[in-house]
Amino acid sequence: MPLDPSVIGTQLPPTTLTVDAGRLRFFAKAIGETDPVFTDPEAARAAGYPNLPVPPTFLFGIELEQPDPFEWLAGLGVDLRRVLHGEQSFTYHATAVAGDVLTAAPVIGNVYSKKGGALEFIEKTSTVTRADGELVAELKSVLVVRNPEVAK
Template sequence: MAIDPVVVGTTLPTTTLTLDSGRLKFFAKAIGETNPVFSDDDAARAAGHPAIPVPPTFLFAVEMEQPDPFAWLLPLGVDLRFALHGEQRFTYYTPAHAGDVVTATPRISDVYSKKGGALEFIVKDTTITRADDVLIAELTSVIVVRTPGAGQ
């Protein structure tokens, strides 16, 4: 089933999250980050940060705080058995730190297909802002949906 391009521009539910120091440290460890500014409060302050900074790629996890973070795909007719994460990109503007309250505001920015409709792509752009409305980052993720029987 082709994804209707009318969904381009659709704003999805926002997610607000207080960045927890312990969670940031755990994430840094999980991705193999060895720079102590991401795991040691004193090292972070010595480096000029007010608290532990957000490790690279952590902001992608903000939207995962939704009770069902992939529910937005269901109204598009996406069968989650055939969906996979295809790509993600980050543009950072200013650091976020433990204790910051951030809000993720996602929007569907594009849909397209390849291989005669066998693969459909949904592009979602998300802005991450701090509670004081400062833009922290812009994220782009691409979901790839395989359409069984199409393009064969």
């Protein structure tokens, strides 16, 4: 089923997360980050941070905190078995640290197709802000939906 371009601009439910130091240490370990700034509060303070800083790409996971983080795709009629991760990018404006309360506000930025409709693309952009409204980052992800109804 082709994606309806009228969904462009649709605001999806925001997600708020209090950044936990233990979770940051676990994430840093999971991505192979060895810089103690990301795991040791004293090293973080010595580097000028008030607490453990958020490691690169951590912000991508905020929206996964929803009870059903892919419900919005199902609402578009997308079969999750046909979804591929296309790309993601991050533009950072400020450093988030343990203890920050962050909110990710996603919007469907674009939908388009290629290969005669065999591949459909959904671009989602999200702004991440601190509780005081300060912009922390802008995220962009592109999902690819394979359409088996289109002849190859």
